[in-house]
Amino acid sequence: MAATRPYANAYDLLRESGLRPTRQRLALAKLLFDGTDRHVRAEQLHGEALADGIRVSLATVYNTLHQFTEVGLLREVIVESGRAYFDTNISDHHHFFCENSGELRDIPADQLAIARLPDPPAGKTVKRVDVILHLADLED
């Protein structure tokens, strides 16, 4: 189940998502969907792209991350004011957030359960349930 033919996978992923497989989107998709679960920030992904010799603007990285999120390839995680993370793990799960390192770490769905979810106010639906466990260093 290793990621064979990553180019073809990225291409298909985009086509199936209704997004034009442009050079930039293909390159970013290959970086993002390499088979591992990642929590990326825009600036960081941009850096990785440049390091790989891919010429892409930061604006396009932002555009692409949002488009991928809209079509359900990514999920946005909000942990801190002024910081957006994009998560390649779109399955139901939650997060530890370490405020010291800025690192996000998955909590598998089976390790945290919510009992008795309240009803939303009239005329609204619950679109997303975000659980963030904020971590701090354990110092006596």
Next chain:
Amino acid sequence: MAATRPYANAYDLLRESGLRPTRQRLALAKLLFDGTDRHVRAEQLHGEALADGIRVSLATVYNTLHQFTEVGLLREVIVESGRAYFDTNISDHHHFFCENSGELRDIPADQLAIARLPDPPAGKTVKRVDVILHLADLED
């Protein structure tokens, strides 16, 4: 149990919290701790202060909100990138967040329970558990 003598209460609150009861802090404390649970943004509180004829800078509002949070009089709630809310309800509870209106609404602790909280990574403690239910309009 109505809020009698709001000035004295604000004064005592600050003294007990180890904060100098300055004119600005007293005024902001009176606006914040009026007995109702509030979810305020800095800019908004600044507007309210100015509307009340209280001369205070936005920088001081930010400083004060953070100081109040540090001493436990407030709690910061993060719901969206680049948006911090300060909550006067410091008891254990969670939130609905309506992405359309930007409104935060309390979910009392007894209406939502978390079962099986995972262990934090070694050397860390869970400092805070944030549960945000993101709401969207219910349109067929």
Next chain:
DNA sequence: ATTCTATATTAGAATTATTCTAAGATAGAG
């Protein structure tokens, strides 16, 4: 293959929320 047009990319400016700086004001201890 060539043309055409909707869609995508981009540099750079703009925006927004927040924090920083460093100079002046004030609380309150002595």
Next chain:
DNA sequence: CTCTATCTTAGAATAATTCTAATATAGAAT
């Protein structure tokens, strides 16, 4: 009343993100 640590503030600075409007490209149609 003095003095000093603490506080407030205007304005600049920062950081993340979005916007603008000019250029480029994908891919459908010829």
